[in-house]
Amino acid sequence: MRESLEDICCSKIRVIVGEGSLSKLSEIKDSNTVVIYSRRVDVTDKINKYLPNVYFIPINDGESAKELSNVISIVEKLFERNFDRGDYVIAVGGGTVTDVAGFIASIYLRGLNLVNVPTTFLGMVDAAIGGKNGVNFNNIKNLIGTFYQPSMIISDLEFLETLPIEELKKGLAEVIKYGLTLDKELYDYLSLNKDRVINKDKQVLEEVIFRSTLDKLGIVKEDERETKGIRIVLNFGHTIGHAIEAGSSFNVPHGYAxxxxxVCEAKIAEELGYAEEGVVEDVLWLLQLYGLPYDISQIDAPIDIRLALNAINMDKKHRKDAILMPFPTRIGSWKKVEVPLDTIKGFAEQCLKK
Known part of the structure; x- marks a missing residue:
């Protein structure tokens, strides 16, 4: 089991990764505690083992759970149970659950204690980390949101025992992103341990999750609220990736997009002279090693180019007629570049043609 205590602005975040780490919940005593969890994963017995007197609220996975009306109904339940600022919200699940629970914890009495317990690999390496919480409004995703850090992130590997390999691969795209832009040692570790990763060797997964968590938190420490242009590195691959998702009407899984x-953004970086020669090959090699798609022809869904390009127009890194892009310069290093919108759209159109 690996453990670290990280300082972000005014918050201390305790990170615990490893088999059996859920036992750390037993340290929560003498508080009202609500567990918000995904209906897809029955966690009541696992949690009751360490916290016998908690209140459980199941929610659906997916965007419907992130409607403001759902949030208000949960707030009403906490109010009925007299929750106060010393009490706890525990989020158990994937990105939807951590978004909803984190948002509720941040707004109720201006802040309850928040504990994130991701149950998916993607959650453990990305969604549960960073303190961004959002809910939907008027059919716009994450229009209402907060930055609010959990006091504890617990990644218990037991949740991954039944995880399908395809779900593991979807999360690996985000791990590879950290290796390419921030952490050459992680890139090398992934290169040398492919079989052990795919076979879900617990020692290897613990190392991968722990390093990924600290890589992301290291960036969040420097730029928690996305005001310094540092946190954008976490969006490498996401400008084109989000365009693919939008162009497929969100039928392509996030990790594959x-x-x-x-790959597309590494090619743009190399074409514009920001990436060293060979970076594209390094990106391709690791994605191919793990059987992840690296070309639009490998995406098993039609892509509407018009919808994809419109998504680039709406990109959150958009500044007037340019987009701030995090480009890999060599493995483990990156540079922030302001790229004209028309240039990005031109490259995107080439990249997304099947």
């Missing part, structure tokens, strides 16, 4: 997006 980001995988192809990283």
């Amino acid at each position: 980001i995988s192809v997006g990283m």
Whole structure:
């Protein structure tokens, strides 16, 4: 089991990764505690083992759970149970759950204690980390949101025992992103341990999750609220990746879209002279090693180019007629570049043609 205590602005975040780490929940005592969890994963017995007197609220996975009306109904339940600022919200699940629970924890009495317990690999390496919480409004995703850090992130490997390999691969795209832009040692570790990763060797997964968590938190420490242009590195592959998702009417899984997006954006970086020669090959090699898609022809869904290009127009890194892009310069290093919108759209159109 690996453990670290990280400082972000005014918050201390305790990171615990490893088999059996869920036992750390037993340290929560003498508080009202609500567990918000995904209906897809029955966690009541696992949690009751360490916290016998908690209140459980199941929610659906997917965007419908992130409607403001759902949030208000949960707030009403906490109010009925007299929750106060010393009490706890525990999020158990994937990105939807951590978004909803984190948002509720941040707004109720201006802040309850928040504990994130991701149950998916993608959650453990990305969604549960960073303190961004959002809910939907008027059919716009994450229009209402907060930055609010959990006091604890617990990644218990037991949740991954039944995880299908395809779900593991979807999360690996985000891990590879950290290796390509921030952490050459992680890139090398992934290169040398492919079989052990795919076979879900617990020692290897613990190392991968722990390094990924600290890589992301290291960036969040420097730019928690995305005001310094540092946190954009976490969006490498995401400008084109989000365009692929939008162009497919969100029928392409996020991890696969980001995988192809990283190749496209590495090619743009090399073409514009920001990446060293060979970076594209390094990106391709690791994605191919793990069987992730690296070309739009490997995406098994039609892509509407018009919808994809419109998504680039709406990109959150958009500044007037340019987009701030995090380009890999060599493995483990990156540079922020302001790229004209028309240039990005031109490259995207080439990249997304099947």
